[in-house]
Amino acid sequence: MRWRTAIAFVLPAFALYSVFIVYPLVSALADSFWSWEGTARTGFAGLDNFRSLFTQFPLNHQLRAAFWHTVLFFVGTMIVQNTFGLLIAVLLHERKFGKRFLQAAYALPYLIGALVVGYLWNLLLSPEFGPVNKAMSDVGLGSLTRAWLGDPSTALPVVILINAWHYIGFPILLFGAALAGQPQEFGDASRVDGANAWQRFRLITLPLLLPAIGLVSILTFISCFNAFELVYALSGSQGNQPTGPGGATDLLGLIFYRVAFQEGGENAIGQSSAIAVLMFLLIFGVAVLANWYFRRREALLT
Amino acid sequence: MRTRRLLAMVAASALAVAGISACTSSSGGSKVTLSVWSWRPEDAATYKQMFASFEKSHKNINVEFKPYKATDYNTILSTGLTQAGGPDVMQLRSYGGLQPLIKAGRLAALDGKVSGLSNFDPSALEGAKGKQDGKVYGVPLEMSTFQIYYNKDVFSKYGLQAPTTWDQMITDAKKLKDNGVTPFATSGKDTWLLPLYDDAFGATRYGGPEFEKKVLSGQVDFTDPAYTAALDVLGQLKPYFPKDMMGLGETDVQTLFATGKAAMIPEGSFALAPMKAINPNLNLGAFNAPPAPGATVDHPLEVGWVDASFGMNVKSKHQKEALELLNWMATSEFGQMVADDLKQVSLVKGVQSSDELLKQMVTDYRANPTPYMMLVDFRYGTPLGSDLAATGLQNMLLGKQNAQAVSSDIQKGISQWFKPTGG
Secondary structure (H helix, E strand, O other): OHHHHHHHHHHHHHHHHHHHHHHHHHHHHHHOOEEEEOOEEEEEOOOHHHHHHHHOOOHHHHHHHHHHHHHHHHHHHHHHHHHHHHHHHHHHHHOOOOHHHHHHHHHHHHHOOHHHHHHHHHHHHOOOOOHHHHHHHHOOOHHHOOOOOOOHHHHHHHHHHHHHHHHOHHHHHHHHHHHHOOOHHHHHHHHHOOOOHHHHHHHHHHHHHHHHHHHHHHHHHHHHHOOOHHHHHHHOOOOOOOOOHHHOOOOHHHHHHHHHHHOOOOOHHHHHHHHHHHHHHHHHHHHHHHHHHHHHHHHHHO | OHHHHHHHHHHHHHHHHHOOOOOOOOOOOOOEEEEEEEOOHHHHHHHHHHHHHHHHHOOOEEEEEEEOOHHHHHHHHHHHOOOOOOOOEEEEOOHHHHHHHHHOOOEOOOOOOOHHHHHOOHHHHHOOEOOOOOOEOOEEEEEEEEEEEEEHHHHHHOOOOOOOOHHHHHHHHHHHHHOOOEEEOOOOOOOOHHHHHHHHHHHHHHOOHHHHHHHHHOOOOOOOHHHHHHHHHHHHOHHHOOOOHHHOOHHHHHHHHHOOOEEEEEEEHHHHHHHHHHOOOOOEEEEOOOOOOOOOOOOOOEEEEEEEEEEEEOOOOOHHHHHHHHHHHOOHHHHHHHHHOOOOEEOOOOOOOOOHHHHHHHHHHHHOEEEOHHHHOOOOOOOOHHHHHHHHHHHHHOOOOOHHHHHHHHHHHHOOOOOOOOO
């Protein structure tokens, strides 16, 4: 009886999960092993689709560059989010008044879609018509103005900053909750032992925040490696040309999109499925490893 | 009773969802509804008017125009053609973009079925042909030309005229630049424009259609010095492009030009309406770039290509009526509407645009045509020639690659799938 009840409860969710998560994943995996002509499956391709990703010029060059851009995108975003996010969270934690309001204010961009954020920043940063360059010229920094998104040396850093700006509310909330959950006694005890503020932060608060930092890092990793909308809105995507000036902001998610929907290649389904499978394996693998690592560190603490 | 009604409603809504309209015959009896798909939602009202006059002369046919978002259209069409509820007649991409549908057997060949195909030049039909079987799958709708627009008011302010020699064009550009006017409004962000810029300025350097013939037959390839030099032609013009070119999109540069901050803009015939929309008082002229230094032809060339055609779903249940519609689309009656109402360049022989500037563009193209080579000839495999050229030209203008490296990348990419016809 109890089994039957349990199954009755699990079944709806399981069915939905299978249809909307498991089936697409498995079918993408299957599609990647076949060759295609448009939407018609023409024959078993084995690993040919995967091989073509590393042999077909210029896709192979694009993938290599995009992989490293994505790594930089993740590392940059994580550094900004974990440092600034933590700093702001700690400062807010110390505050008595206006804490709620400021938390909400910082979280606000997080509630806006990435496409909208990209579009807004695109307008702000427009070299000819945007207010950013205009404001800089007005205060005498005219010599520093540039096409922020059109200059290969600034495009990716600017995209990273916008991404971090967009999502900073999330780590602030998470760190804030973790800080609020820390027992008061540890701080009090260390104060009695004569620890100064920095020592208290470094030796007590920070280690206790490790689970939160781990969580933020893993989620940032997943979202950065899947990132698409923001860069798409900022730099566009045409045919199968690397995105950004000289391909400076080309990310893995954009390559997938281009091969799947834009390039118009006959074997688009096969090749793009192969990219999707590789991306999934990479993201899944790293997320599992990182999770395991942070769990172990946590276990050492307790 | 109630269940039956419910079932009927479910069935009806399912049909509606599937987009089935083609086979619902109205209560009148034999009236046939043709479903026509397109990627131009912005033209929906105009098309409705145009089809109304078709319906007047074809009482038994009802045309239902169903536009989809241009960026989603390819996907929607390729799925739509595989199942019930697809279109009877649909707008088709050209050249390489058309081939996947032909290969998958989704389109009906029109040779011998649409007699009006004789109203088109052979070069106009080229864009609607199957690469392998040489059959025609579409009735050409419109073409685009690409040339350099200039702002007549800005030109007369500085005492300039449309240049007839390259040196004069450069002198004019220098003068404009010295006066704080951007000579050419060019976009480096919308990279698809870059190969067109190169054809607009440099086709005379590599030789236009003559070079096309040689490269298709395999006599030369893209590493040919003439082609490399033509890439460099664009690189040499960099001082006269906006400083922030790589951060500017197509609309940005259209705005620069339409507001008089730039004096010239290389753009397509399709940009005329949007630029007039930004500034209705824009006083426009157009010219083709004079032969570049070292040019292999002695006159300007105008870039052009077929943009779209209308074809028939091989599975359509109303082939007879669909062919009637396609035949009508090959008449000068329809062609004139394309020119006057859609404001596009019709390909039907003898049709003239009522817009003076468009008329001039068509005349120039017919006199001295050159193909948008990367689109017309090198989109039959991946990587697309247009993508390779766009990527390379952007790198060249950023100083990351020189013309030689760009042309060798283009050759390397294209040679993976392109086989010359021999010779």
